[in-house]
Amino acid sequence: MTNPPKILKTERLRLRKAKLSDAEAIFRQYANDPEVTKYVSWRAHRNLEETREYMRMCALAWDIGKAFHWVIETQDSKQVIGMMIARVNAEKWELGFVLARAFWGRGYMTEAVNALIAWALKQKEIYRVWAVCDIDNKASARVMEKVGMQREGTLHRWSLHPNLSPEPRDSYCYAITK
Numbered sequence: 001m002t003n004p005p006k007i008l009k010t011e012r013l014r015l016r017k018a019k020l021s022d023a024e025a026i027f028r029q030y031a032n033d034p035e036v037t038k039y040v041s042w043r044a045h046r047n048l049e050e051t052r053e054y055m056r057m058c059a060l061a062w063d064i065g066k067a068f069h070w071v072i073e074t075q076d077s078k079q080v081i082g083m084m085i086a087r088v089n090a091e092k093w094e095l096g097f098v099l100a101r102a103f104w105g106r107g108y109m110t111e112a113v114n115a116l117i118a119w120a121l122k123q124k125e126i127y128r129v130w131a132v133c134d135i136d137n138k139a140s141a142r143v144m145e146k147v148g149m150q151r152e153g154t155l156h157r158w159s160l161h162p163n164l165s166p167e168p169r170d171s172y173c174y175a176i177t178k
């Protein structure tokens with residue numbers, strides 16, 4: 001099983017293994033923001049307890065090696081501003097990412113995704129890093145293009161984005177391989 005880094009530093013950011021006590025910051029920063037959660041696969045959190053429950057699931061998933069969740073902090077303020085997720089399926093890692101709205105448009109997620117891909121593709125057992133995004137999620141698609149992922153196609157009716165529609169939506173599939 002791949003042993004993921006508990007901390008991954010970039011020029012301006014620090015990705016750190018998520019912990020239960022991050023729930024307050026995540027709830028305050030973005031978990032119930034309708035703009036941030038528009039295209040995500042989970043329902044916007046209605047209260048802090050829902051974020052805590054999510055953090056418990058993250059801890060469990062890390063322990064069993066199913067998925068790794070890092071909070072994204074700025075190096076200077078150590079403030080939690082987002083999250084990076086890697087879901088593991090043997091030699092394929094699927095990424096997910098989210099950032100509080102106040103920090104959009106500064107290249108932060110491009111920096112974070114770049115760092116994670118660089119780390120992942122250095123691991124002997126990881127050959128493919130991929131992600132999907134709603135076909136209308138322009139910012140997410142752009143991040144993936146900027147980090148060198150290739151758009152492999154459209155996955156019809158692929159993912160449920162419950163804050164947007166009760167029906168599964170079309171998604172673009174992006175990947176980078178070695």
Ligand SMILES: CC(C)(COP(=O)(O)OP(=O)(O)OC[C@H]1O[C@@H](n2cnc3c(N)ncnc32)[C@H](O)[C@@H]1OP(=O)(O)O)[C@@H](O)C(=O)NCCC(=O)NCCS
Pocket residue numbers: 035036037039040096097098099100103104105106107108109110111132133134137138139140142143
């Ligand atoms: C997707 C997300 C993580 C991007 O984070 P970010 O730090 O703002 O991303 P960056 O600043 O690194 O890059 C964003 C790019 O998208 C572009 N962009 C943003 N909104 C856009 C829009 N509506 N149309 C076209 N391009 C857009 C930006 O201009 C920038 O590209 P550029 O550098 O070529 O100008 C952030 O918007 C977010 O958290 N969204 C909500 C959660 C989400 O959708 N996550 C992804 C689920 S698949």
